[in-house]
Amino acid sequence: MPQPVNSLERHARTQLVDTLTSRGIDRRTLLKAASLGLLGWSQSGWLSHWNNLRAEEPSAITSPPPKRHCILLWMTGGPTQTDTFDMKPDHANGGEFKPASTKVPGLVFSEHLPKLAAQADRLAIVRSLSTKEGDHGRGTHLMRTGHPPTGPVQYPSIVSSLGKSLAEVDSEIPRSVSISPYRIFNQAAFGPGFLGPRYAPLTVAAADSPTATPMTDSAYAELTVDDLAAPAGISLERQARRAELWRSTQSRFSKTHPGTAAVAHQTVVERALSLMTSKASRAFDLAEEPSKVRDAYGTGRFGQGCLMARRLIEQGVSMVEVTLGFDQGNQLGWDTHAGNFEAVKRLSAQLDQGWSTLMTELDERGLLESTTILWMGEFGRTPTINPQAGRDHFPAAWSCVLAGGGIKGGQAYGKTSDDGNEVVEGKVDVGDILATFATAAGINPTNENISDQGRPIKIAEGKPINDILS
Incomplete structure (x- = not known):
């Protein structure tokens, strides 16, 4: 006679039936057989069968880990640490800004x-970064690739490296x-x-493009992907026929003109064709967002870029980079040799x-x-203030700063001297930062x-900074 079934066993039995039916076995047949004891799953043996299956094939019963993403917030020109995250209020180098308390006791940022x-x-604020390229x-080049620009090797940016590592193979969305x-x-x-070009990032609204749209006081920054939609009057069927004709022509050309140029061209076009029909294409249309949300991020290129980054992450894009600098009439970005404080x-x-709205x-x-x-950014700025009220390279x-997944926040790692001119504790190099970034992801x-x-x-x-990894 079958023994009573406790709640743990009942849960395990249900899970096992679900697993076996996912392999094509009829669920009704399984349940009937189990209820009659025909499978030999007594109370004493049920959990052992379940545990054996779990040990043999964990992927069949466990949820896959969440897809990981990375965001690089790149500060063109080199941001000043002394006026952002490593204040020196008790020294002449401290400058005009006041330190302000944060949510973490003892940790202060700029006001x-x-x-x-x-x-x-x-x-997690890393205050002890020390490099050699000014x-x-x-x-x-050093900060984005981990290598100085010397020698024959063309090193990939960390954006391409992590995009390649995190993205699914042959995904329709950009890496x-x-x-x-x-x-x-x-x-x-x-x-x-x-x-190679397969791993080049998709570029949106490059600030160095001669066609970059200028900002106005009343408009949101326009961040668009060129030719993402088919021309007016072109149906999806006609577009598909054009794509097939192009592929046929390109294939013949590549056979007679082997080389990186042909491959690069084909890669770019294929990626564009894929993106046009991808669900991720909607992520680039910020007009879908309510004005309240767009305003919360800020109307400039960086704020709207952070909003686009959130939308891209939601669509499964693995690596997104947003640049702040050379925006809204600012011709120097963070390169504040003069008029630093303004x-x-x-x-x-x-x-x-x-950034805060993004998080x-x-x-x-x-x-x-x-x-x-x-x-x-590419480096910091001098603690000493020059005669033009600026700070130099x-x-x-x-x-x-690191944040988000894999990072233990609420702390400052490393320390600079009272005048800010040298690292006195926890010195790290670019390799350590990029290794920490990768490890956290x-x-x-x-x-x-x-x-x-x-x-x-x-x-x-480099070596990951274990103290700031969660």
Whole structure:
């Protein structure tokens, strides 16, 4: 006679039946057989059958881990650490801004970052970054690839590397998207390097484009993808026939003209054709958002870029980059050699509004814990204030910030001296930052890609900062 079934056993039996029916076995037949004892699943043996199945095939009974995402907030020109996240109020180098308390006791930010201060428990401030490149072009390449721009290897940007590592193979959505990039300092630092055009980020509204739409006081920044929709009067069927004709022609051309140029061209066009019919294409249409939401992010390129980043993450894009600098008539970005405080106050307002709203909305949608965020530029700025009320290039002791998934927020890692001129505790290099970024996103930074010279190249050469990893 069958023994009584307790609640644990009943749950296990239901789970096992669900698993077996997913393999094509009829559910009604299984339940009938189980109720009659024909399967030999007594109370004493049921859980052992369940445990054996779970041990043999965990993927059949466990939910897959959430898809991971990354966001790089790139600060063109080199932001001043002394007027943002590493204040020196008791020193002459401290400048005009006042320190302000944050949600975390003892942790202070600039007074012009109040919304980020309210979310300081989500931020890990690295105050001990020290690098060796003080030139815009070289510093941009170093921080974005982890390597100085020397030698024959064309290194990929971290945007391309992590996009490749995180994205699903042959997905219809872009692996990575770069919003409003300003690439004039170093074009190669924004590209896929030896990974090839397949892993180049999709660029939206490049700030260095001669056709970039200027901002007005009454409009939202226009962030559009060129030719995302078919021309007027062209049906989907006609568009498909055109695509097939192009593929046929391109195939014949590639056979007689082998080389990277033909491959690059085909990659770009195929990606555009795929995106036109992809569900992710709607993410680029910010007009779908209510004015209240768009206003919360800020109307400029950075704020609207952060909103687009949220929409892209929702659609499953793995890596998104948003640039702040050279916006709304600001010709110098964070490169504040003169008039530092006026410029940084304006930039901080955009940063504070866009970044804080991005984290809030990601959290509300259950995406913040699976999205790792890195804020940085190409270097910091001198603690000493120059005669033009500005701060100059300074890679010796500066700051970056990590947040979101995989990051233990509410802390400052490392320390600079009282005058801000040197790192006195916890010194780290660019490789350590990129390794931490990758690790927090669930990627082993020692994973290698093979360069076109046949050399294995790690995603990041440094060591993760374990103290800020959750």
